[in-house]
Amino acid sequence: MLGLTGASDVHIDCLQLADADARYLQSSPEYYMKRLLAAGIGSLYYLGKAFRQGELGQRHHPEFTMLEWYRVDWDEHRLMGEVFDLLVEVGAADSAEGYSKKSYRELFQTETGIDPHGGELNTLRALAGQLADRDCSQDDRATCLDLIFSLRIEPSLPNGILFVHDYPACQAALADISVDACGATIARRFEVFYDRMELCNGYYELADAAELSKRFEQDNIQRHGLGKPTVPLDRKLLGAIEAGLPPCAGVALGVDRLLMQMLGARNIGEVLIFLDI
């Protein structure tokens, strides 16, 4: 859980120790698991703690429990099917009721009338500004999409299990890139919503080391621009991906949130054992 470097995601900040090496607590086990995948371990899972700095709210706690797993030779759609099977197995979903599955484009366009991939940035800024009651004229596409998704789309989602796939390319994180039926570049990333709450995030994994290295560098450029500390490149991960990540899909599930929704808890604190940590 403790590493010499951490995730470079612009909007995920690792907790760091005050020791001489300034080690990072993992914000997810992703980098380690990918090193194992590249070493040939095969499909694998992790069930344990992950940590994120500054995330504290009704649905967030700096220390939380994550279930993350990877399936070698699977694509993201097959993995979504397995996520649903797991939710049925634990009693969170009903196999007879099934689930809904929509592309990000379909969901976004139905609710707002705007194409999230090709729509004008200024149109997105205007809607985001109106929803948030703030000036969004300087915000980038990803920020506008996040605002609109959180404030307008999430509250409109149906009850039950919903898979949202084909995310905007600007929100690819570590997912592979592809082109959708409309010709737009999209990320092979999906999220799972359980009664409107974001529960899982999954990818068909990016296996191109050069592209991965580019994304890490871009993350750091953005972090620098926001006045955040940059994160040292994870050379071991890059080396492993260069040596060869098998084709695979992976997903992470927030276990505390699953419990929250199953128990009808309004606050994550209600499902944590200790709150004074």
Next chain:
Amino acid sequence: MATYSTNEFRSGLKIMLDGDPCSILENEFVKPGKGQAFNRVRMRNLNTGRVWERTFKSGESLEGADVMDRDMQYLYNDGEFWHFMEPESFEQHQADKATVGDTALWLCEQENCVVTLYNGAPLAVAAANHVELEIVQTDPGLKGDTAQGGTKPATLTTGAVVKVPLFLNEGEIIRVDTRTGEYLSRAKD
């Protein structure tokens, strides 16, 4: 004035927004897994009373507002202004109708209330949660109806009209919850 970051926003914190003092009612942390973190904040504009919602990026900060809640004694109304006094310093403040608003219906002389001061001047007045007031007008009650829990309107000394049980008569003193305007009980004395 100090500035406050979104992670310090708590219910009751007074901040300046668009030139108006506001009181924070609710602060919800919103963050899509891989995305920008936001704080969705509900607040009341203390000048207009309007409640509205604005979303901030987490980490943004706002200036605090020089707004204080003070326990004061309500003295009297001179026809135009309501007069209040701070019990320790005996300092007096006057507030106009716009400031006192509907709270006027619950203010009885010599009783304590809370006056909100903005830059030293009254901005809002809140009555005590429970006040005791006399019924000055109500229709005579009907004996035997009490079991059904029926109510009738009663006008109090301050002009407030509350629903009371049928057995109460003019001249009686009752306890009222000023937040809901509901009758609680007969005053015990």
